Structure formats: structure tokens, C-alpha cells
Amino acid sequence: MALLQILEFPDPRLRTRAVPVDQVTERIQTLIDDMFETMYTAPGIGLAASQVDVHERIIVMDLSDDHSAPRVFINPEIKVIDEDLGSYDEGCLSVPGFYETVQRPKVIAVKALDRDGSPFTEELDGLMAICLQHEIDHLEGKLFVDYLSALKRQRIRGKLVKDQKRRDS
Numbered sequence: 001m002a003l004l005q006i007l008e009f010p011d012p013r014l015r016t017r018a019v020p021v022d023q024v025t026e027r028i029q030t031l032i033d034d035m036f037e038t039m040y041t042a043p044g045i046g047l048a049a050s051q052v053d054v055h056e057r058i059i060v061m062d063l064s065d066d067h068s069a070p071r072v073f074i075n076p077e078i079k080v081i082d083e084d085l086g087s088y089d090e091g092c093l094s095v096p097g098f099y100e101t102v103q104r105p106k107v108i109a110v111k112a113l114d115r116d117g118s119p120f121t122e123e124l125d126g127l128m129a130i131c132l133q134h135e136i137d138h139l140e141g142k143l144f145v146d147y148l149s150a151l152k153r154q155r156i157r158g159k160l161v162k163d164q165k166r167r168d169s
């Protein structure tokens, strides 16, 4: 297994729209395993392939405390079940150190492929629904900071660019 490098805002590669996976091959399964290792090491609860500079529609997630609930969503499609919005203080491995309130639909249905390429559909609510919508945004080149005011986004951008310069020097 391998640890992958996570791109950080405002890296322009995070704005790439990911393409569908046409076949779940060994290459895809190895990428999924590496994404889990990278997410668990961070540690985080969700990671989209876009964040590791692979622009294919793949998401990994695990909301458990002990790595006991790994979930894979390939080519996910969601439908909003209830327009009712909920608020949550979201974070992102690509925006380290920042948490801000974002509003999203509370209940969704997802259709996707699993790690074996088998299709499934499921209704999701709570943190699973929030996290999946956040990760699907990554596949579209969208970040949670895009929901904030331009002023807040610019402040976050400034601090992260400064941290990144300190690290490269």
C-alpha cells in the first residue's frame, strides 16, 4: 500500500472535474486501497480521488472510530429526497485546520458501484449524507469554502498559502 499526497486549497488541480470510471479494474482497486490508507493516516472520514490528483469519480469514507466501516462509492449519483436543509461544521483534508458551517439537504438517495464494481442504491441521512455530498462536490471541482463568503474564503486562502510557502522553504 502507499500513502498519497493530498492537494491543498488553493491548488488549481482541485478544480478539475473528474471523469466516470468505466471498469473497476485492479488499478482502481489499488487506488482505493491507497486512498483508505491515506485517509486513515491523515486522519479523515472521507476522501475523493480528486484530492490525491486522480480525476476519476471515486470516493472512500469511514465514519467509525476504528476503521470498521469502510465505504466506497464509484460513479455516485445522488437524488435529494427531502429539500429540508441541515447545517454542519465541515472540514476538509484539502483545507487543513479550518471548519465552517455549510448547509445541505439532509436526506439523499445514492446510486453507485462498490469496490467490486457491483451497483447498489441506498438512502442516506446524518453525517453520511453530508460527507457524501461534500465528496461529490470534490469530483465536480468544488470545495466547501465555495459556500462561504468571499471574505472568509480569502482569509483561509491567505493562511494556507502562507503555511504552504513556509513548508516549501
Ligand code: QAP
Pocket (backbone or CB within 6 Å): 042, 043, 044, 045, 046, 047, 088, 089, 090, 091, 092, 093, 095, 096, 097, 098, 099, 130, 131, 134
Ligand atoms: C469531509 O473531511 C467532511 O482540517 C471529510 O486539520 C468533514 O475527513 C464532510 C481533517 C466534515 C462533512 C463533515 C480536517 C483532518 C479531516 C482538518 C475530513 C485537519 C485534519 C477532514
Ligand code: CO
Pocket (backbone or CB within 6 Å): 091, 092, 093, 094, 134, 135, 138
Ligand atoms: Co474535502
